Amino acid sequence: MLLRVYALILVRKLNTMSLxxxxxxxxxxxxxSGLFLVVFLTQHFxxxxxxxxxxxxxxxxxxxxxxxxxxxxxxxPILIFGVIFHFIMGFVLEIQNRKSRVVQYNMYKxxxxxxxxxxxxxxxxxxxxxxxxxxxxxxxxxEMNYKYVEIxxxxxxxxxxxxxHKFHDYLRVILYVISFGFLALHLFHGFASSFxxxxxxxxxxxxxxxxxxxxxxxxxxGFIFIALFHHINSL
Amino acid sequence: MNLTLKVWRQANAEAKGRMETYPIADVSPDMxxxxxxxxxxxxxxxxxxxxxxxxxxCREGICGMCSMFINGEAHGPDRLVTTCQLHMRKFNDGxxxxxxxxxxxxxPVIKDLTVDRSSFDRVQQAGGFxxxxxxxxxxxxxxxxxxxxxxxKAFDAAACIGCGACVATCKNASAMLFVSAKVSQYALLxxxxxxxxxxxxxxxxxMDEEGFGNCxxxxxxxxxxxxxxxxxxxxxxxxxxxxxxxxG
Numbered sequence: 001m002l003l004r005v006y007a008l009i010l011v012r013k014l015n016t017m018s019l020x021x022x023x024x025x026x027x028x029x030x031x032x033s034g035l036f037l038v039v040f041l042t043q044h045f046x047x048x049x050x051x052x053x054x055x056x057x058x059x060x061x062x063x064x065x066x067x068x069x070x071x072x073x074x075x076x077p078i079l080i081f082g083v084i085f086h087f088i089m090g091f092v093l094e095i096q097n098r099k100s101r102v103v104q105y106n107m108y109k110x111x112x113x114x115x116x117x118x119x120x121x122x123x124x125x126x127x128x129x130x131x132x133x134x135x136x137x138x139x140x141x142x143e144m145n146y147k148y149v150e151i152x153x154x155x156x157x158x159x160x161x162x163x164x165h166k167f168h169d170y171l172r173v174i175l176y177v178i179s180f181g182f183l184a185l186h187l188f189h190g191f192a193s194s195f196x197x198x199x200x201x202x203x204x205x206x207x208x209x210x211x212x213x214x215x216x217x218x219x220x221x222g223f224i225f226i227a228l229f230h231h232i233n234s235l
Numbered sequence: 236m237n238l239t240l241k242v243w244r245q246a247n248a249e250a251k252g253r254m255e256t257y258p259i260a261d262v263s264p265d266m267x268x269x270x271x272x273x274x275x276x277x278x279x280x281x282x283x284x285x286x287x288x289x290x291x292x293c294r295e296g297i298c299g300m301c302s303m304f305i306n307g308e309a310h311g312p313d314r315l316v317t318t319c320q321l322h323m324r325k326f327n328d329g330x331x332x333x334x335x336x337x338x339x340x341x342x343p344v345i346k347d348l349t350v351d352r353s354s355f356d357r358v359q360q361a362g363g364f365x366x367x368x369x370x371x372x373x374x375x376x377x378x379x380x381x382x383x384x385x386x387x388k389a390f391d392a393a394a395c396i397g398c399g400a401c402v403a404t405c406k407n408a409s410a411m412l413f414v415s416a417k418v419s420q421y422a423l424l425x426x427x428x429x430x431x432x433x434x435x436x437x438x439x440x441x442m443d444e445e446g447f448g449n450c451x452x453x454x455x456x457x458x459x460x461x462x463x464x465x466x467x468x469x470x471x472x473x474x475x476x477x478x479x480x481x482x483g
Contacts, residue, residue, distance in 0.1 A: 022439055022440070022443055023409075023411075023439070023442070023443050023447070023448075023449045023450070024411075024473055025476075025480065026449065027449055027473070028473065028477060093449050096448065096449060097407035097409075097448040097449055097451070099340065099448075100340050100407055100408040100447055100448030101339055101340060101408040101448070102340050103252075103344075104338070105335055105338055106241075106243075106254055106333060107307040107333040109306065109307030109308050110307075110406060110455070112307065112308055112312070113308070113404060113453075113454070113455040113458035114406070114453035114454055114455040115453070118453040118454065119406055119453055121451060189452070193451075193452040196452050196469065196470050197450075197473060198473065198477075199470050199473040199474030199477060200470060201469075201470030201471070
């Protein structure tokens with residue numbers, strides 16, 4: 001059934017009206033954009049983790065990612081669109097959901113039947129979004145300025161130093177650690193949940209859930225380790 | 236048992252409601268929750284107070300009529316039971332119990348604890364059926380072989396009594412567990428597959444028009460459902476809907 005669904009995505013024109021205006025269509029769109037961001041996160045983590053072992057390799061990969069036309073002009077805009085789409089859709093759905101219960105309960109025991117993380121995705125997501133603002137301010141805007149505004153000469157060896165310089169500031173490291181904590185909470189529910197949203201609930205679901213939970217713990221912890229590693233090294 | 240009940244009172248759909256507090260004495264632990272409400276109503280009528288309106292019918296946990304949001308949970312703190320099957324032994328002497336109607340934009344309050352759940356009927360009418368040719372040459376259902384696994388899954392989905400606890404519980408007031416149970420019970424059977432595309436599209440469209448919220452997979456509906464309807468049905472509905480949308 002699933003294979004038929006995804007085969008149809010490839011060969012048939014999307015019925016865009018029902019897939020973006022219906023509750024299920026939006027939910028699927030939210031899940032697919034989330035899964036796309038998980039793939040990106042894995043790639044980002046892999047490159048960052050290399051910085052722990054090899055300054056040269058990190059510089060080489062960063063230079064490639066920063067100057068390859070396919071990455072810069074095709075993949076990067078897709079990624080930015082994915083991020084913006086995910087958070088706008090998240091807020092749209094949250095507003096719609098709040099409208100579906102006009103009068104609130106006097107007593108509502110949410111913890112009796114659902115986890116805290118699953119009920120507060122909007123808040124963990126909002127923290128991650130705020131973190132993205134800081135992250136862009138730290139790395140993306142200076143990078144865009146270097147390459148496309150000031151058009152400074154190519155320097156394949158600057159990336160490692162630029163990154164470690166940022167992690168010298170302990171306040172920034174604290175903010176990064178807190179943000180990755182919220183990222184872990186967001187992924188803890190969101191990653192496994194996105195499979196349910198696209199219709200996967202079968203004999204593999206338990207293992208998918210275990211993998212998603214492991215991912216939501218290991219990847220943010222890894223990012224925290226990288227930030228602390230470079231901070232301690234810079235002391 | 237002596238209890239304090241905090242109950243939502245609302246004279247009619249337009250009136251502004253409020254919580255009222257009523258003490259009740261000598262409640263037997265063997266009473267059902269609705270029997271306790273009956274005793275309270277007799278007490279209120281004796282005092283010249285308008286009795287509390289609440290929905291009930293079979294009182295056997297199979298009709299889906301009773302509702303009530305008790306101490307912050309649909310059908311109260313017990314699992315896999317409706318309010319009529321909830322017994323006072325689940326509470327302790329001296330407890331304060333908060334009783335509210337099921338709340339959702341699509342379930343407007345009629346009076347006190349009764350809510351209008353006809354939005355579910357309209358969703359059902361949009362496609363929750365199998366069109367049967369009644370001209371006299373209808374095939375005997377028993378002559379169509381059905382995989383046991385599929386038959387069991389369809390039967391599990393058909394156990395939904397449409398009480399609305401899923402909507403009441405969901406933080407988004409989403410009706411996806413109900414609608415997915417109705418979609419699944421037909422989608423799994425050969426008789427239902429003929430109209431599967433139209434069914435899922437029409438039922439989801441009606442669900443959205445009624446003003447129910449989106450599913451965010453918290454799983455609260457599955458926990459509170461008195462009939463144990465599984466989230467697996469929502470995944471199946473999502474697949475059916477995706478397939479139907481793309482098929483056009």
